[in-house]
Amino acid sequence: MRTALYPGTFDPITNGHLDLVKRALRLFDRLIVAVGTARDKAPLFTIDERVEFIRAAVRGIGDVEVIPFEGLLVDVVRGAGAVAIIRGLREVSDFEYEFQMALMNRRLASEIETVFLMPSERYTYLDSTIVKEVVMLGGDVEGLVPEPVQEALLTKRRNR
Amino acid sequence: MRTALYPGTFDPITNGHLDLVKRALRLFDRLIVAVGTARDKAPLFTIDERVEFIRAAVRGIGDVEVIPFEGLLVDVVRGAGAVAIIRGLREVSDFEYEFQMALMNRRLASEIETVFLMPSERYTYLDSTIVKEVVMLGGDVEGLVPEPVQEALLTKRRNR
């Protein structure tokens, strides 16, 4: 049995992230979605909210566990008994940053492989930052995030 | 009659921006330069100053209107009856970010086209950030920004 770990800030999870979760589940027996606390990034949603959004979204789609994490990524991967780190590749600048992180992680833990998957082209332009920006400016993100996330975003906007 | 809208922060306008305004005017009957308030970016010049610099610079070069804007870009474009968003493309990293924004804008308003134009190669390296940096460190930006902008920058430097 092989486990993979999909790390991120997920502030909040988008349908692009979910697409990647489903793709990873075809390749590995078990997937752990690891949500970084991201304290220095001042996330819009708390770590508990972010974990909860993902748990609701992945319910019933396979053997997926969602955990918060702090500290060095490779330590979390090792602790979870995972063999691979899952990353989505969307564009060139992604690629460069991801490459740097993957090489550093390999240096820290040579037995862990970083696996890059390609999201659906429908989500090429999608990330958490642009979703938050559009909502806060009054735009509609239906179909880009799970429904509970959309509602939470609209509540944040009203309460601003 | 077709109208295009050229959005940006313009903090401050450079001769590269002006070059693009002139190019857009060859392709469209009317151009609206829309200056974002950019509150979260802590701009060097106020929105009124930035609008005023552009108004002075575009005087007499065609049917150009300069307006401040807030909120979702596509709403401004629709409100102005424009058919196109004008963007300058200078380099690869530009391209990626611009692509992401253009795809999101297309999703929000499929009838609006984003049109990418290429500034003169003399302005390849020019953006508002590097202009401010050079001035604040004591460098000369003559020929890179309109004269009133240069004077305003020098005043900012003296008053720092």
Added chain:
Amino acid sequence: MRTALYPGTFDPITNGHLDLVKRALRLFDRLIVAVGTARDKAPLFTIDERVEFIRAAVRGIGDVEVIPFEGLLVDVVRGAGAVAIIRGLREVSDFEYEFQMALMNRRLASEIETVFLMPSERYTYLDSTIVKEVVMLGGDVEGLVPEPVQEALLTKRRNR
């Protein structure tokens, strides 16, 4: 009235090209699709076939003319009284080559602007080369090219 010219080899036209034709027609009053003879590229279809495929595909979608061309692109643009060259931008490597050509064309004819448009993300991966490759290896390209093109490709495969 403004005319734009969309040059290419179109060997053969794909639905990505057609998508761009429709986008250009929103911005300009008239579009000329200029099909290069491409003698040194040994095209799969003759210049007459390529022109005919496009003529059939653009019937009824606006003021579009399809012409074969040889020689310097800017001479054709000038001869046609066009103000802009239309190019589709799909990816970074595209961008670099397109940039080089656009700068050279600007040097040769400074009054002509190159206008970059973004095809639908459904066609991000689509170009004539990959279409021909897939068909020749026995794959299906329905939905990627106009129907007459698909039939002609299948005939080419059978007769190989």
Added chain:
Amino acid sequence: MRTALYPGTFDPITNGHLDLVKRALRLFDRLIVAVGTARDKAPLFTIDERVEFIRAAVRGIGDVEVIPFEGLLVDVVRGAGAVAIIRGLREVSDFEYEFQMALMNRRLASEIETVFLMPSERYTYLDSTIVKEVVMLGGDVEGLVPEPVQEALLTKRRNR
């Protein structure tokens, strides 16, 4: 049990390819290395030689099968009962071409995932083309290809 397929021309196999084979074997139970005939590329080594070089190189390093292939890649993947296509990512231009192919393959066979792995940074600059070029110009490629490949390359050089 999950099988992955690693396609390529392998003209000839390099130590960078071998590095990727070993990485893929950590993630999948079984790996098929599929060697394209590449008739139109006029390969230096015959398809039989290329298959044989890989068979010798992968002996004893896990459950690896080496096969020649012709036709559409996704048909080979399906025929082999594989769930993933393995590709190595070295640099940006790689990425673009790989992305295009992966999207086309996904369209042709949506159940197959393309998995991108990162070779060791020692092999960043290594591909079959540069190896052949260096040998033919009289340079040394020890440590860059398996020993039998090195010998075969030297024989080719002497017989030129």
Added chain:
Amino acid sequence: MRTALYPGTFDPITNGHLDLVKRALRLFDRLIVAVGTARDKAPLFTIDERVEFIRAAVRGIGDVEVIPFEGLLVDVVRGAGAVAIIRGLREVSDFEYEFQMALMNRRLASEIETVFLMPSERYTYLDSTIVKEVVMLGGDVEGLVPEPVQEALLTKRRNR
């Protein structure tokens, strides 16, 4: 005798920076490492600490001087009588930013050439930011920075 200047924030110096220093010394008679104060970046180490780390690291490896600097880079280069600015090129996004700065510096001082060198591929992924991040999360950076820097980073971590 030719002098080159290698500017940076060096917060802190890494073995990738040192690798570049050694490469520059093969090409120029004398090298000045110029450490920017970087006040607006809130560096981890003071300017004095950063200068001292470099001085210790370059002892005995050639004619190298280490100086702090403020203000416009080209003024420092001119003041030092240097003919070239040394920059390391690691990846594409580096390249774009470096290109912009180099073109601006050329405009400000056309007699100064920016010279790009390539660090060892062992250091492709290495920069000061990732080193600090890894240490602060509890990871090991032995072999990536000079020993006194490693000790100082560990002290910073303990005292956080």
Added chain:
Amino acid sequence: MRTALYPGTFDPITNGHLDLVKRALRLFDRLIVAVGTARDKAPLFTIDERVEFIRAAVRGIGDVEVIPFEGLLVDVVRGAGAVAIIRGLREVSDFEYEFQMALMNRRLASEIETVFLMPSERYTYLDSTIVKEVVMLGGDVEGLVPEPVQEALLTKRRNR
């Protein structure tokens, strides 16, 4: 005294190449321009013509020697007693290929450094291929190549 070597096909030399020669001469005491025979590329001009064009163009601008070469580049560099290989960097795709070659050359001869210089932005779009293409299609390249090269290109066109 330090010598650098600037290799290329130079089919034919452009003003962009000449710009780089002048820049290299500020940094090194002596420059060798090494013209590859490029037999497999079927160059437009013979090796003797290409060498002669460069010799005429560099007359009087410093200590420059022009030589034809065959074989492995690093052998030529070593034979010439040079410490550096000069390469021009224009764009991202350049960068990738150049990087690959530079890393391979470093592996073959670790004492030789590849030095990347940036041509004037006026020549960003300029290479030998586009010059030949424009001339053959009837376009004007005055100011892009030395005068004798322009005349030779026009003669080639007339005699086609």
